[in-house]
Amino acid sequence: MFRDAIPGMDKVFQTEPPEGSVILIVGNAGTLKSAFTYNIISNDLARRPNDLSQCIFVTLEETRESLLRNIKTMGIPISERIQVSDVASFLRAMESWTSHVSDDKDYIGLILEKASRPFKIYPPYDLNPLIYPYDNKPKDKVGAKDDTDTPIMRPRTFVLDSLNAFNSIVYNNSRNIRREMASLMNKLRERAVTSFIVMEVGDLAQHKPEHFLVDGIIELGMVETERHRFKRYMKVRKMRSTRHSIEPFLLEVTGEGIKVVEELI
Amino acid sequence: MPPQENQSEDDNEILGEIRRRGAPVIKTTIEIDKDLYLKMKEEVARSNSSIRDFLTNAAREKLTHEDKQLDKETSSVSTIERAIQNNTFMKKVLGVLEQEVRPPFNLALLLTKLEDLDIKPEEFSPSDLSDEFLQSLVKPVDALSGPVAAKDLMEALVQLRRG
Numbered sequence: 001m002f003r004d005a006i007p008g009m010d011k012v013f014q015t016e017p018p019e020g021s022v023i024l025i026v027g028n029a030g031t032l033k034s035a036f037t038y039n040i041i042s043n044d045l046a047r048r049p050n051d052l053s054q055c056i057f058v059t060l061e062e063t064r065e066s067l068l069r070n071i072k073t074m075g076i077p078i079s080e081r082i083q084v085s086d087v088a089s090f091l092r093a094m095e096s097w098t099s100h101v102s103d104d105k106d107y108i109g110l111i112l113e114k115a116s117r118p119f120k121i122y123p124p125y126d127l128n129p130l131i132y133p134y135d136n137k138p139k140d141k142v143g144a145k146d147d148t149d150t151p152i153m154r155p156r157t158f159v160l161d162s163l164n165a166f167n168s169i170v171y172n173n174s175r176n177i178r179r180e181m182a183s184l185m186n187k188l189r190e191r192a193v194t195s196f197i198v199m200e201v202g203d204l205a206q207h208k209p210e211h212f213l214v215d216g217i218i219e220l221g222m223v224e225t226e227r228h229r230f231k232r233y234m235k236v237r238k239m240r241s242t243r244h245s246i247e248p249f250l251l252e253v254t255g256e257g258i259k260v261v262e263e264l265i
Numbered sequence: 266m267p268p269q270e271n272q273s274e275d276d277n278e279i280l281g282e283i284r285r286r287g288a289p290v291i292k293t294t295i296e297i298d299k300d301l302y303l304k305m306k307e308e309v310a311r312s313n314s315s316i317r318d319f320l321t322n323a324a325r326e327k328l329t330h331e332d333k334q335l336d337k338e339t340s341s342v343s344t345i346e347r348a349i350q351n352n353t354f355m356k357k358v359l360g361v362l363e364q365e366v367r368p369p370f371n372l373a374l375l376l377t378k379l380e381d382l383d384i385k386p387e388e389f390s391p392s393d394l395s396d397e398f399l400q401s402l403v404k405p406v407d408a409l410s411g412p413v414a415a416k417d418l419m420e421a422l423v424q425l426r427r428g
Contacts, residue, residue, distance in 0.1 A: 086408040094377045
């Protein structure tokens with residue numbers, strides 16, 4: 001998924017991270033965390049036209065329209081197999097709900113369901129009319145009404161953008177944020193959905209609680225060159241069961257998305 | 266006033282409180298913001314009270330307020346539960362919503378939209394499913410689950426409206 005996902009990424013990864021890994025994408029504001037993540041997934045899906053897998057991209061930071069506008073601006077291809085779920089707008093539509101429902105709101109359940117639930121997309125897709133793409137089961141075995149019923153595809157990747165916004169929702173409603181966070185990450189891993197958790201951090205050293213819970217950490221940042229110009233970089237700080245470089249690599253935004261240029265020396 | 270006398274007076278008051286309430290009291294030590302403490306001192310001096318009485322009264326008022334709030338919420342929820350139990354149409358709409366929005370979010374969404382249009386849950390009926398109302402239910406589902414889910418929900422709601 002990674003080595004071919006972005007041009008030049010094979011310089012960073014010598015082997016692929018295992019499917020079902022939970023990967024933290026960390027960095028300051030403006031370091032392309034969301035776009036970088038979207039670009040990896042969008043290119044990966046484009047390289048799999050026949051397996052019909054999907055991605056659920058939960059955005060809590062900005063609206064779906066705003067996210068996709070930014071992605072387009074960077075020349076990153078938009079994929080209809082990435083469902084951008086604007087959970088913040090959904091929750092805003094129920095601002096007065098607290099006076100109606102006394103039960104604890106299961107935000108983690110809501111988001112986990114998004115992570116694991118296949119979603120329908122519009123045709124055209126070249127499908128075998130007798131086989132549902134979901135686990136290659138015959139359609140009637142998975143409850144399809146008929147052969148023309150809209151195809152449902154299996155989520156392969158999940159993105160939570162961002163952990164900071166998610167914490168602010170859950171933290172206001174739960175005293176066990178650490179336990180719930182561990183539970184979220186374990187459940188994502190159990191479901192074998194490769195997950196990207198986007199997190200904005202000023203100083204990485206100050207944000208250790210989530211580090212031991214994840215399989216990988218990719219840091220995105222900016223450096224000032226000798227000529228006082230700023231350049232973006234990526235650095236893999238940790239990736240379990242994967243051979244990778246630990247050096248920073250320069251990133252460039254081209255007319256066709258993001259690419260890894262060279263090692264930052 | 267010498268500290269020893271003050272202490273003795275306090276102890277007498279505590280004993281008095283035990284006798285009055287027939288309940289035990291405990292002594293405890295708390296850390297408190299210094300500015301807050303100084304403000305409290307000013308207030309108790311003005312009202313000729315004590316820090317202990319001030320804190321006790323504040324805690325009682327807070328707990329009474331929270332009990333009332335809880336009673337209010339519980340009462341509101343039980344009214345809604347009754348409305349759902351007695352309104353078959355409302356149950357059907359909740360069931361359709363549940364296909365795309367898990368509980369209790371489906372209930373919260375429906376109740377919020379009913380409130381926006383000033384419709385009482387117990388009086389909710391197919392004639393309330395105006396185009397405007399359907400759009401207001403479907404829009405958040407589109408944000409959460411995408412356009413195909415929103416389209417499916419709209420079709421199911423229109424079907425319900427037709428009866």
